[in-house]
Amino acid sequence: MPLPDPSLLFRPLRKLYRRLPLPYALRVLLGRIYRRIGSPVNRAIQQRILANSLFRPPHCHLQESLDSLPDYLFWGVIDWDFRHQRPQHLAEQLSLGGRRVFYISSTLQDDPRAGFALRPLDQTGRLFEVRLFARTAPIIYHIAPDATLACQLRRSIGELLSWANTHQVVSLIQHPFWTPVAGVLPNSRVVYDCMDLHQGFGNNAVELQDLERNLIGAADLTLFASAWLEQHWHQQIPRTPAQQWAVLRNAADFDYFSKPAQHPCQAPDQGPVIGYYGALAHWFDVELLAAIAEAFPHCTILLIGADTARIGARLRHHTNVRLTGEVPYRQLSAYLHAFDVCILPFRIESLTMATNPVKVYEYLSAGKPVVTVDLPELHEFQQQVTIAKDQQAFIDAIARALQAPASSAESRQRQAFAAQQTWQHRVQALLALTEGTQQQPRVSVIVVTYNNLAFTRDCLASLTADPQGQPLEIIVVDNGSSDGSVEFLQQWATSYGQTLILNDSNRGFAAANNQGLALARGEFLALLNNDTQVTAGWARTLRRHLQRNPGLGLIGAVTNNIGNEAKIDIHYQNSQEMAVRARQYTWRHAGLIVPCATLGFFAVMMPRSTYERVGPLDEAFGLGFFEDDDYCRRVEQAGLSCAFAEDVFIHHHLSASFAQMPGKQRQLLFERNKALYEAKWGRPWTPHVAREKP
Structure with missing residues (x-):
């Protein structure tokens, strides 16, 4: 059902107002009153109607997402x-x-x-313009988003990605305003496309400069449109070995600009045309233009573009x-x-020294x-253009160019150069950087197994299934299984080149995990039960939470089955449906972590620094129970915190190993x-509590 249009409430009043034979002065007065009182009331009514209505995604053709892309x-x-x-050309290609x-x-x-508004930009269902919902729709150049705005924008982009059933994301950020939103999406690669020196524009808020620094420091990949920009930021921010920087210059649509137009535009006056197109802004040299106009009175100086600096005047x-x-x-x-x-x-x-002008590639495409x-x-x-050091040299160069033959060898040379500088070339370079092999901090995953072969198969299959997931060091520790698990694990470890530890007996949860932790080489360490199935991007997203929050010592995931707040209300019938439901949930909770006193150790991750400060699990707890509570207390004791990530979902069968133990023995162990x-x-144990239902 469509939303009522708030403007309809005022339409009868407007009609009546127009029909009244009012004096001009009274009309002016009433207009001012409406702008001061009526318009805000109208907007308030509209906002109230929207706030009490459900967002419904638009209906339009959308191509199915491909797992591999x-x-x-x-x-x-x-x-x-x-x-x-540049932005539109890269997007189209x-x-x-x-x-x-x-x-x-950029307009909210x-x-x-x-929620979001959507506009298809082609017929394939692959290219769209999106406007994210944001209360009051602030201008992105004027402010840095506060916590409330960032939260709404994350939820809005989550609605889009959930509707699109997106599997994984490459976020190409082209303005630092978006950093608190785009930089925290789960299962994503963060790329900063640094096209300009943003502080050189007069309309960018000062606080956006801090966001830009944070973005360059945290991005997986930073692209610079010019070598000058790369050098500038190299002097501002120390680059870590894990960060990838590259110069990706601009280009041209050679096919479009190289072909003569069927109906070329004619200059308003006879004579040669000295032309420029692009922004006519504060960086435009008016004095140089005036000198050119005086030096070539027989030529038309044709300037094409929005005049934001009164150049014409x-x-x-x-x-x-x-x-x-x-x-x-x-x-x-x-x-x-x-x-x-x-x-x-x-x-x-x-500002201009930082630029790599798109228009020059386009000029050269036309020869x-x-x-x-x-x-x-x-x-x-420099082999294709004439660089003038001063005003007179600029004028002399124009004079020589006007005397050159229209179809010369130089013209063909310019086009030959431009033909190798196309947006297709740039996108191929971009894809090699965004989808190629990338250096990432190593994550070691320890999986303890004890029988339950079917669960183990599913768990390990999920760990190796993510086509774009980072390589994991997987260490499996088997606690004396007798159901065929050992034979399967030996074959699996050989096939995947992973580590397998075989114990003769059940050494318990803590001792077996400690064996794996002692061998692990990763900068981040994850403990994972064998009765779990991970979802795409789980390790990368948990790792990023730890990197963004230095005080966080231990992080877990939300799940379908656990005895504390990490259990969410989610329903599915099989693993395929689980993956879809998990994506829908995690996109809508992008970047959100929730403090938690005690994490369930069915799936947790910690930085190596936590392990070095806190040490191994306490093996005094034997076969299991309470080693996770104990470890969380020790993490707190070390001055660190625990939390679970609302944007990482891991399926959990719950207590698969303990289910094999007789009930009385299990209760005695507990x-x-x-x-x-x-x-x-020295204090009573606090039972875990499930989250309250909304």
């Missing part, structure tokens, strides 16, 4: 329709390569709910300067082919002569270890 989220610095540049791409618009939609005395304003991207080629000489008249400042100021990145083009725990810690 991640979805790409472009966390935009501009809206899709603003100006067709990734979509053409079979990836699903969701372009998160004012809505108090968690400042050049109004130069009658041969023409401004068109912004033109659609699909008309640019027609204008470009009307140029006789292309220019890049920028001021030399930090046009290019004259530019001396920017660092343009030395990459009572014995409870007394041991209470004596050790």
Whole structure:
């Protein structure tokens, strides 16, 4: 059922107002009253209606997600329709390569709910523009998101990814505002696409600079559009061995710009055209343009782009300067082919020194002569462009270019160069970085087995099933199984090149885990019961929580079956349905961790530093019970905390090994270890409590 339109409430009043024969002065007064009182009331009513309604995802064609390919989220610095540049070109090429791409618009939609608006950008169901819901829809350049806004944005992106049944994500962040949202998504790779020196723009809030530093320090991969940008940040932030940096320059749609337009645009006056297109902003050198206009009075100086710095007004005395304003991207080629000489008249400042101009690649695709100021990145083009050191050199270079033959060997050389600098080339380089083998901190997983072969098979299969998961060091410790587990494990360990420890008898949960921990080489250590099945990205997501929260000593997952707050209300019939339900839940709880006094050790992870401070599990608890409570107390004693991650789900059968023990023996073991725990810690044991149902 569609939502009622709040504007309908005011429509009859508007009609009546228009029909009334009111004096002009009274109409003006009533208009001011409405803007001051009526409009806020209207908005408040609309927000109330939205807040009390359920979000329903849109209905549109969406291609099925492929297990082997991640979805790409472009966390935009501009809206899709603003100006067709690097973000849109990369997104389109990734979509053409079979990836699903969701372009998160820089404009938010004012809505108090968690949700999103969607606009398909092609017919394949692989490319979309997304507007996330956010109360009051703040402008992303003006603030850094506070905790409340970040929480709503995480829930909103969770709704999108849940609706899309996304398996895994590559987050391509193009503005630091998005860091607290995009940087915490589960089962994701975080890529910062550093396209510009953001502090060089006058509209970016100062606090966004801190977010950018945090982003560069935490991203799995940082791409720099220019070598100058990479050098700049190299001096600002020490790079760790685990961080991957690369220069990924801009490019051109060569096929589009290289072909002469069927109907080239004609200059308003006769004579050669000296042309520029792009932003007419504060970094545009008006004095240089004025000198060019005076030096070439017989030429038209054609400037194409949004004039945000009153360039036209400042050049109004130069009658041969023409401004068109912004033109659609699909008309640019027609204008470009009307140029006789292309220019890049920028001021030399930090912002422009950091840039790798897209337009130069496009100018060269058309084979046009290019004259530019001396920017660092343009030395990459020095065989194809003319770099002018000063104003007179710039004018002299334009004069020489105007005298050169229209179809010269130089023109063909420029196009040959541009043909190797396309967005297809850039996306191939991008994919090698985002989907290729990547250096990650090693995670060691210790799995203790005691019979229950069917559970063990499923557990180990889930550990090795994730096509994009990081390589794990898996150490299996068998406690004297007698159901065929030993033979299976020997074959499995040989096939997968993993470590197997075979005990002659059941040494108990703590002792067996300690054996595995003693051999583990990982920077992060996970203990996993054999009656579990992990979901895609579980290890990477838990590891990232530990890395983002240095005071966190131990972290677990949510599950379907446990005796404390980590148990969630989730239902499924088989492992395939489990994977879908788990994704839906974890996307909607992205980045959320919940403090927990005692974690169940069916699935926990700790950094090696915790293990070195706290030590091995206490083997006094024998076959099991209370060793997890004890370890959590020791973690607290070391000044660290415990929590479970709401965005990691692990299926758990619960007490599969203890189910083989006679009930009376199990109860005696429980009572014995409870007394041991209470004596050790000098206080009564606090029973675990399930979470309250909403």
